[in-house]
Amino acid sequence: MRISVDRSLCCGAGMCALTAPELFDQAPEDGTVILLAPEPPPELADRARQAAELCPAGAISHQ
Ligand code: SF4
Structure with missing residues (x-):
């Protein structure tokens, strides 16, 4: 898994x-x-996926 974040959305x-x-x-x-x-x-x-789902700004993505 790779995670990325968009700090401009955060x-x-x-x-x-x-x-x-x-x-x-x-x-x-x-x-x-x-x-x-x-x-x-x-x-x-699993917790990385959970964090992405819970982020209210949609700033976390994963693949
Ligand atoms: S949950 Fe989303 S909006 Fe909140 S700090 Fe994390 S990345 Fe930023």
Whole structure:
């Protein structure tokens, strides 16, 4: 799996970092997403998908 984020869409809601803190953090200055692991290990794939579904801005994609 590969994850990508579009920080121009991110509104800093933080659902990603709450859902999968191993994969996402938030920038201290504005709360926008920081992608920690663009290629997560298989055991984190489900939570990566969950984070993408929960993101209110549609800023997380995966393939
Ligand atoms: S859940 Fe979406 S909008 Fe919220 S911080 Fe993460 S990427 Fe940004």
